Amino acid sequence: MSGAAVELKGVSKRFDSGLQALGQVDFDLRAGEFVSIVGPSGCGKSTLLRIVAGLIATSTGECRRPADIETAFVFQEAALLPWRTVERNAQLLMELEGYKPEDYQPRAAEALKLVGLAGFEKSYPHQLSGGMRMRLSLARALALRPGLLLLDEPLAAVDELTRDILQEELSAMWQQAGFTGVLVTHNVHEAVYLSDRVIVMSPRPGRILDVIDVPFAFPRAPELRATPEFARLTGDVTAALRRKQPA
Ligand SMILES: Nc1ncnc2c1ncn2[C@@H]1O[C@H](COP(=O)(O)OP(=O)(O)O)[C@@H](O)[C@H]1O
């Protein structure tokens, strides 16, 4: 499977309440790349991600994506069904999309293996740690074999050590599966570690202040985070966040 390219042209969003959430956004996502979006709280990051997902309409402009790709969404809250076992949660989205059990069962099993949850198929969500619940949420999305995976602060609620490990695992999954990834995060280090490019947004109404290329080759060693080159990149992103106007 290969990732999908997405084109945003003159996209803005004003909600019915009159609130202008997004200014004008122009951006092209390249097939198979991993991009992060950083910006202050309330600047329209989630709104932008929902537009890319096709979940909400734009007020101006358009978002073009291939019609035939699966899009999967992962939220900060793992949003699991507590009465379903791990494997039944992993099967959920495929079941809702009308796949047959003989198709969705092996796919869910494969996705659970990929996120390191093999052996926990019959457990229930309340028996899992926060990190494991997020792995399950990822497995549920990956089982769809998405061409486009959208992640809205999925690691914001896990502790720092687990967060580093999940970042490394997420990066490995992306390198293996080849989807186009878009991650919203508050964490500048996370954005730089995972991404080909980091989009820096202004306060609301959100516009793109800068797009920063991250030149490190994949796979990236965990130790990359401790290098001066890495610190320079995170410094560039932080400086861009403080700007008032596009570079
Ligand atoms: N459905 C909605 N109707 C009206 N306002 C909304 C709606 N969804 C979000 N907003 C507002 O739009 C702004 C941007 O929200 P959001 O995209 O969630 O920001 P972020 O994810 O960057 O924190 C916020 O002020 C939020 O309250």
Ligand SMILES: [Mg+2]
């Ligand atoms: Mg948000």
